[in-house]
Amino acid sequence: MASPDDDIETDLNSEQRGMRTALEAERIAEALVFASAQPVSEGFIRDRLPIGSDVRAIMLRLKDDYAMRGVNLVQVDDAWAFRTAADLSFVIRRDEDEVKKLSRAALEVLAIIGYHQPVTRAEIEDIRGVQTSKGTLDVLMEAGWVRFRGRRRTPGRPVTLGTTKDFLDHFGLEELRDLPGLEELKGAGLLSGRIPANFNIPSPLMSDELTEDEDPITQLDLEELGLLAPGGASDD
Numbered sequence: 001m002a003s004p005d006d007d008i009e010t011d012l013n014s015e016q017r018g019m020r021t022a023l024e025a026e027r028i029a030e031a032l033v034f035a036s037a038q039p040v041s042e043g044f045i046r047d048r049l050p051i052g053s054d055v056r057a058i059m060l061r062l063k064d065d066y067a068m069r070g071v072n073l074v075q076v077d078d079a080w081a082f083r084t085a086a087d088l089s090f091v092i093r094r095d096e097d098e099v100k101k102l103s104r105a106a107l108e109v110l111a112i113i114g115y116h117q118p119v120t121r122a123e124i125e126d127i128r129g130v131q132t133s134k135g136t137l138d139v140l141m142e143a144g145w146v147r148f149r150g151r152r153r154t155p156g157r158p159v160t161l162g163t164t165k166d167f168l169d170h171f172g173l174e175e176l177r178d179l180p181g182l183e184e185l186k187g188a189g190l191l192s193g194r195i196p197a198n199f200n201i202p203s204p205l206m207s208d209e210l211t212e213d214e215d216p217i218t219q220l221d222l223e224e225l226g227l228l229a230p231g232g233a234s235d236d
Helices: 005-036 042-045 055-065 086-089 104-116 123-128 136-143 165-170 184-189 219-224
Strands: 069-078 079-084 148-152 159-163
Touching: 005 042, 005 055, 005 079, 042 055, 042 079, 055 069, 069 165, 079 086, 079 165, 104 123, 104 136, 104 159, 123 159, 136 148
Parallel strands: none
Antiparallel strands: 069 079, 148 159
C-alpha cells in the first residue's frame, strides 16, 4: 500500500515533468520564430510542439519575457515574429536597398485598400477622384503589401484588392483593427484643413475570408492578370 510520502513524491515528479514539457515547448516555439525571416503562424508552431500545448498561452508568455528587451516578440495577425524594439529603431542602420519612399499617390491607394478592402481599382478611383495607374499598384505589390483577393460578382468581374501580413508587419500592426482612427489621424497631422461633417474612417475588414460578393481567383484568372504564363507555368 502506497504511503502518503509516496503520493507526494509522485505528485512532485508529475509536476516536474509538466514544467519540463512546458519549458521545452517554449524553447521550441522561440527557436521556430527566431529561425524565420517571416512571421510564423500559430498553426505552424502548433504542429511542432508536444500534443496538447497551448500555443497562444506560450506565445503570450514569451511576448512578456521579451517586452523589455532590445528585441520584442510581436504578433502579426495570427503569426509571430521577432522585431527590434520600436524605441531602438533609430540605432539600426537602414539597408540601402530598403523599399523606396512611396509617392503620395501610392500612399493614398495603400490607405484606401487598408481601410476599404476588399476594394476594386474602380472603387479606389471613385474614392480618390482620379485615375490610378497600374504602376502605382505594381509598386505596392512589389513591396508585398497589397494582394489580389478575389473577383467581385458584378458585371466585368473586377479583381478585388486587400493588404497582406507583410503590410501589418512592416507598419507594426497586430491586426487591421489597429489602423489609426479619425482622431489619431488628426493628431498625427495626416488630416488637416476643414474636414466635412459627414467624414468618417471606415472600420477595416477583420478577416481574410472572401465576402459573399467575391469569388476565389482561379488559375485562368492568374493567367489573365499576368501572374502565370499560359498552362500554369510561372513567369518567374
